[in-house]
Amino acid sequence: MANSASGLAVNDECKIKFSELKTKRGFRFIVFKIDDKAMEIKVERLGETSHGYEEFTNSLPADECRYAVYDLDFVTDENCQKSKIFFFSWSPDTARTRSKMLYASSKDRFRREMDGIQCEIQATDPSEMSLDIVKSRAH
Numbered sequence: 001m002a003n004s005a006s007g008l009a010v011n012d013e014c015k016i017k018f019s020e021l022k023t024k025r026g027f028r029f030i031v032f033k034i035d036d037k038a039m040e041i042k043v044e045r046l047g048e049t050s051h052g053y054e055e056f057t058n059s060l061p062a063d064e065c066r067y068a069v070y071d072l073d074f075v076t077d078e079n080c081q082k083s084k085i086f087f088f089s090w091s092p093d094t095a096r097t098r099s100k101m102l103y104a105s106s107k108d109r110f111r112r113e114m115d116g117i118q119c120e121i122q123a124t125d126p127s128e129m130s131l132d133i134v135k136s137r138a139h
Contacts, residue, residue, distance in 0.1 A: 008106050009040040010113050017043050021071055022085060022116045025049065029056045032067040032110070034102055041067070041110055053131045063094040065103040067110060069117065074138050084118040084138045087111055093124050 020026040029047035034040075044066070045059050056070050068088040076082055089107050091100050111117060119137050123129040 008034065008102075008110075009038075010110060011040050011042045013043050014041055014110075015113060017046060018069060018114050018116075021069065025071065025083075027071070028052075029059070029068060029070040031059050034065075034099075034106065036102075041106065053134070057126060057129065060088075060090045061092075063092055065092070065095045065099045066090045067103070067107070069114060070134075072134060072138055074135055076139065082138075085116055086134060086137075087114060087117040087120045088129060089120070089122045090129075091122070091124055 014030075014032055017027065017030050021028075021030060026049070027046050028049050028051045029045075030043060031045040031047075032041050033044040035042050047056055047059065047070075053070070053072075056068070060066055060068065066088075068090060070086045070088065071083055072086055073081065073083045089103065091103055111120070119134075121129050121134065121137065
């Protein structure tokens with residue numbers, strides 16, 4: 001099914017892997033990439049459940065846009081163990097303008113495909129998605 005705004009399709013694997021993260025907690029994170037040639041969004045990388053937040057942020061390229069989801073485990077002020085699924089729209093300042101526009105125009109529709117996302121973070125710089133910021137948004 002193509003996105004009318006950008007003409008992009010969402011590869012079925014994106015939904016399948018996201019469902020595995022959400023229901024079976026099979027992954028810690030998923031990085032998604034727009035394939036310019038195929039004009040579809042694909043899974044680029046799956047983060048094992050043992051991977052931490054640093055492995056996640058290190059998996060995002062410094063000068064290319066990506067979408068990603070991250071399953072954050074945290075403890076509430078009431079000492080309850082919880083988790084929330086974050087959606088990241090990574091658009092570094094150094095990315096190509098065309099790429100930034102393509103990711104921006106496709107984000108809302110792609111995010112809607114990922115049913116179960118609880119928080120969203122848009123970042124253009126690693127400091128905008130520090131673990132402290134993410135944890136503050138989780139509570």
